[in-house]
Amino acid sequence: MSEQLPANAVIVESALRGLGAAGEIVVLPEKAPTAATAAAQLGCEVGAIANSLIFDADGAPLLVLTSGAHRVDVELIARTAGVERVRRATPEFVRQATGQPIGGVAPVGHPAPVRTLVDTWLSKHEVVWAAGGHPHTVFPTTFDELVRITGGAPVDVE
DSSP: OGGGSOHHHHHHHHHHHHTTOOOOOEEOSSOOOSHHHHHHHHTSOGGGEEEEEEEEETTEEEEEEEETTOOOOHHHHHHHHTOSOEEEOOHHHHHHHHSSOTTOOOSSOOSSOOEEEEEGGGGGOSSEEEEOSSTTEEEEEOHHHHHHHHTOEEEOOO
16 A cells, blocks of 8 residues: 555554554545544544644654644643743744644654654544644554554643
8 A cells, every 4th residue: 555655654654563553544535634624534523633733842843642622732731841932833843853744744754753742632532543644644543552652641731
């Protein structure tokens, strides 16, 4: 299947296999830049979508995997991460930190490890869908697997 995937999704697929993740990359018929558009295409609840949000945390990338049903409280995340300031990253910052475009940032497959926080709300869903490195790709996973493969810390985000 890899030959049919966009290049970034092939990188993510390889990372998933190397990490022992169970899910396969799924190519969606349309872009899924938001949790609502991904959920509509997958036929699942918006809360089961793991939004990959990259923040600039005092100049370092911080990935927050949040339920599509939540908004991230940046002040809470700053306190949780032990940094002075957390703000939404620019598209250039995201691409540099992850090698992936906004709207398709996967939890893995980055050029270097990115500090990750995982929304505890995602644990309420048996299957969680995360981006696969490209706006048309996703993969199924679980909360526990997301925490394991990212080395992320489970946190409340709002």
